[in-house]
Amino acid sequence: MGNPNRCSVIIVGAGISGISAAKVLTENGVDDVVILEATDRIGGRIRKEEFGGVTVELGAGWIAGVGGKQSNPVWELAHQSNLRTILSDYSNARYNIYDHSGKIFPSGIAADSYKKAVDSAIQKLRNQESNVVDDDDDSILSETTPTQKTPIELAIDFVLHDFEMAEVEPISTYVDFGEREYLVADERGYEYLVYKMAESFLDTSEGKILDSRLQLNKVVGEIQQSRNGVLVKTEDGCFYEANYVILSASIGVLQSQLISFLPPLPRWKTEAILNCEVMVYTKIFLKFPYKFWPCGPDKEFFIYAYHRRGYYTFWQHMENAYPGCNILVVTLTNEESKRIEAQTDEETMKEAMEVLRNMFGPEIPDAINILVPRWWNNPFQRGSYTNYPIYVNQQLLRNIKAPVERIFFTGEHTSEKFSGYVHGGYLSGIETSKALLEEIRKENERKTEGQAFLIEKKLNILLYNTVVI
Numbered sequence: 207m208g209n210p211n212r213c214s215v216i217i218v219g220a221g222i223s224g225i226s227a228a229k230v231l232t233e234n235g236v237d238d239v240v241i242l243e244a245t246d247r248i249g250g251r252i253r254k255e256e257f258g259g260v261t262v263e264l265g266a267g268w269i270a271g272v273g274g275k276q277s278n279p280v281w282e283l284a285h286q287s288n289l290r291t292i293l294s295d296y297s298n299a300r301y302n303i304y305d306h307s308g309k310i311f312p313s314g315i316a317a318d319s320y321k322k323a324v325d326s327a328i329q330k331l332r333n334q335e336s337n338v339v340d341d342d343d344d345s346i347l348s349e350t351t352p353t354q355k356t357p358i359e360l361a362i363d364f365v366l367h368d369f370e371m372a373e374v375e376p377i378s379t380y381v382d383f384g385e386r387e388y389l390v391a392d393e394r395g396y397e398y399l400v401y402k403m404a405e406s407f408l409d410t411s412e413g414k415i416l417d418s419r420l421q422l423n424k425v426v427g428e429i430q431q432s433r434n435g436v437l438v439k440t441e442d443g444c445f446y447e448a449n450y451v452i453l454s455a456s457i458g459v460l461q462s463q464l465i466s467f468l469p470p471l472p473r474w475k476t477e478a479i480l481n482c483e484v485m486v487y488t489k490i491f492l493k494f495p496y497k498f499w500p501c502g503p504d505k506e507f508f509i510y511a512y513h514r515r516g517y518y519t520f521w522q523h524m525e526n527a528y529p530g531c532n533i534l535v536v537t538l539t540n541e542e543s544k545r546i547e548a549q550t551d552e553e554t555m556k557e558a559m560e561v562l563r564n565m566f567g568p569e570i571p572d573a574i575n576i577l578v579p580r581w582w583n584n585p586f587q588r589g590s591y592t593n594y595p596i597y598v599n600q601q602l603l604r605n606i607k608a609p610v611e612r613i614f615f616t617g618e619h620t621s622e623k624f625s626g627y628v629h630g631g632y633l634s635g636i637e638t639s640k641a642l643l644e645e646i647r648k649e650n651e652r653k654t655e656g657q658a659f660l661i662e663k664k665l666n667i668l669l670y671n672t673v674v675i
């Protein structure tokens with residue numbers, strides 16, 4: 207009797223890359239696929255939650271790269287789903303920089319510091335481009351800026367590197383798709399796009415996916431492969447057989463060794479995985495009984511200049527997205543993210559309130575609720591997105607993406623041009639499936655040739671025997 211869990215392709219992960227990969231396969235005649243997802247939902251790092259009476263985005267919030275000559279495919283999906291979005295204008299942030307006594311820096315000083323930080327960042331990039339310095343050598347930067355940075359310089363440095371330009375320049379997303387960014391502000395959430403995509407090839411009813419090809423709460427723990435196929439084991443003791451696997455788990459998950467491989471992955475692959483830098487990016491949401499911050503579109507983003515880099519630096523009010531919601535968002539990254547993930551939400555709220563009181567005075571009300579996502583400690587994410595080093599080594603990217611026999615890799619981290627973004631995940635799923643379809647075609651061709659060869663051989667023997675008789 208055949209294994210009921212046997213199919214052509216197993217897809218590990220139901221984030222945007224896994225779902226777009228499955229869609230392409232089914233549209234091309236490979237519809238006996240199984241998607242194994244560790245959590246109880248699809249969407250992965252695109253994730254909404256109800257907070258303070260509105261829908262907030264814990265993961266991806268913006269459709270980045272809009273308004274250029276080429277259309278961003280995620281922007282098109284947003285249009286098809288009629289997703290509500292709001293244009294974000296970060297340029298106003300530089301005129302809303304507060305010091306720790308609540309004074310706003312005069313626009314001249316802020317503009318000068320901004321220009322200085324941008325110039326030094328560009329200089330550093332140029333030097334790295336011409337290989338004058340090592341990737342992590344700060345000597346050039348320190349030649350053009352004082353070794354001891356002032357709070358405003360630290361704040362701008364954080365915004366430029368950890369918020370605005372957390373990746374290789376020139377940023378393909380903005381070059382290819384345009385410079386605008388739209389914040390998703392829709393009660394159905396950004397994840398509605400992923401659901402709509404899934405709905406086009408999986409059976410659904412009343413907003414729920416009922417198709418048995420999507421299996422939720424299935425944590426893949428082991429992938430075995432042989433010459434003829436793959437065997438995937440989940441932590442609940444089930445196993446699934448297929449001809450191929452598409453693995454969309456994030457680079458953080460691959461680094462964590464949640465999934466073991468038999469035989470082990472080759473060294474070129476494990477080295478590439480380990481060499482990838484994972485960015486932790488945390489949006490903390492705070493709900494207040496009333497507004498005490500300046501409002502208006504040009505006040506949407508504001509910055510706290512402090513002597514500790516990245517300490518509750520970048521703020522956003524959500525009035526443009528949801529008027530009257532009284533919610534502030536502060537973004538922390540990397541070590542600061544890891545630090546607050548390890549402490550209680552009450553401690554984080556206390557720290558955030560102290561910073562807000564420094565900016566807006568002691569009279570402001572306490573927050574009535576806080577939401578702290580924990581992307582770093584999430585075993586199925588282990589970080590927010592890939593942050594390839596500046597002037598990334600092309601071989602590293604190729605190795606991250608390259609299949610290992612029957613295991614094909616996908617996800618934002620495999621996107622050469624758009625790693626780190628939703629559209630990177632979406633396009634990588636399509637690209638990986640196309641590569642797999644080509645491999646399936648070649649394998650079928652090889653089998654047909656093999657069979658033809660065998661038939662020919664048998665015919666020859668038959669003919670020879672007949673002649674001899």
Ligand SMILES: Cc1cc2nc3c(=O)[nH]c(=O)nc-3n(C[C@H](O)[C@H](O)[C@H](O)COP(=O)(O)OP(=O)(O)OC[C@H]3O[C@@H](n4cnc5c(N)ncnc54)[C@H](O)[C@@H]3O)c2cc1C
Nearest residue numbers: 219221222223244250251266267268426617618627628631
């Ligand atoms: C805080 C934050 C902010 C962001 N902001 C933006 C933004 O504004 N704009 C933008 O474009 N992008 C943003 N991103 C990045 C964007 O969300 C991702 O690039 C994209 O969603 C990644 O999709 P993916 O399919 O590659 O991975 P994922 O969405 O991570 O999908 C992988 C899936 O695999 C599952 N999985 C993992 N391990 C296993 C296992 N062992 N077994 C079974 N299933 C497993 C996971 O549960 C997950 O569902 C942000 C991300 C974060 C976290």
